[in-house]
Each structure stands twice: as C-alpha cells, then as structure tokens.
Amino acid sequence: DSGVTQTPKHLITATGQRVTLRCSPRSGDLSVYWYQQSLDQGLQFLIQYYNGEERAKGNILERFSAQQFPDLHSELNLSSLELGDSALYFCASSGEPGVAGKYTEAFFGQGTRLTVV
C-alpha cells in the first residue's frame, strides 16, 4: 500500500459528460502529481500541485482542470469527455527533495480507469 488513495477505481461515462477524480496523498506529502496513461502507453504528465498551488503544467487539455485543497487532497476535473480520454489516470504524491528525511520518489495510487462510451 503506497498510502495514496484514488477514487473511484473505475468510471464509465458517456461522451460529453464531466467527471471528477479524487486523490488523497500520503500523510505529510505536499506535492501531488496527475498523470494520464492510455492503453500500452507511457505516463503523460498533466499537472502538479504543491501545498495548494499549481507548480508545473504538462500537456493538460483545456477541458481538464485540477486543484489541491487546504487538506492537500486533489481533484482532477475532466469535462466534455471524448472517446480518446479513455485512460488510466494516476495520482502520485511526494515529499520535498533535498529535505532531510523526505523521500524523493513519487508514490502512486492505484489509478482511476476511465472509460468513455
């Protein structure tokens, strides 16, 4: 168990709809990352938050948005869904690199499998 919790595990929805994916990071981790993994593809970096603020942005579509709340959980909102948005969405959390006692790697949740029909 990585300590990162993602809900729901599976989601099936129709084209044009909007969904929200939720992530609770490991206790004490301030950074949250979101990745998209399409079938048999690599992990595409979407966005990163640090202590409530957006820190880095990857190839995130304008139809997608995210936020990190004061309790450090994060949500990824996907709207106007298309068939091509079907993928596994991972959330990961990490501590600060260079800080004594902090892990430098990202710990991943189990992912949310989104199917758009």
Place this chain on the structure above:
Amino acid sequence: AQTVTQSQPEMSVQEAETVTLSCTYDTSESDYYLFWYKQPPSRQMILVIRQEAYKQQNATENRFSVNFQKAAKSFSLKISDSQLGDAAMYFCAYRSERDDKIIFGKGTRLHILP
C-alpha cells in the same frame, strides 16, 4: 525542457540471465533525481530503484542495479538472475530539483522467457 528517452520498446531475457534496460535523459540542471519504476500487469506503479545525481556511487537494490553516467546523461538498469515476476513495463523517470516536475520515458516492456 527535460526529456527522458527509453530506446528499447521491448526486450526479452531468459530466466536466470541478466538484462540491461537503457535510459538517457536531457537536462541542463546539475541537481536532480532518477528512478526506475516497474508496472506489472496489475498496472500498479512500483519503485524499483532511485539515484541522486550528486552521488557518484551507483545505486543497488538486491538484484537491481544502475549504471549512472552523469556526463553522458545515461541511467541504465541491470536486472540480474531474472525471474518470471520481473516481467513488466519498466519506466525511467527524472525529477527536477528546481521545478520538482517528474517526467517519465515511454517505457520498456520486459518479457522473461522460462
């Protein structure tokens, strides 16, 4: 921008043999972190090994070791005594200390032949 390249989409190795997965990266930074992650069929992302760029010594975790060549920007993973349970996708990852972004290569699918 940093990039991570894994030039081997697929590899196969005989059980009990040794295999090396390649990874190169591009960066202008001097301080960063490198990782290898394993993704078995369950799709869970599992950390295999980490390397801090400021450490010259190559990291080792049991049967897994890396060959970190900072000047060449190369970070290969060696798996010794390959086991059937090692069959998975392996991703090389780079973490910037400056902007904290973590980016991944496209992965190498490793098959273990019994």
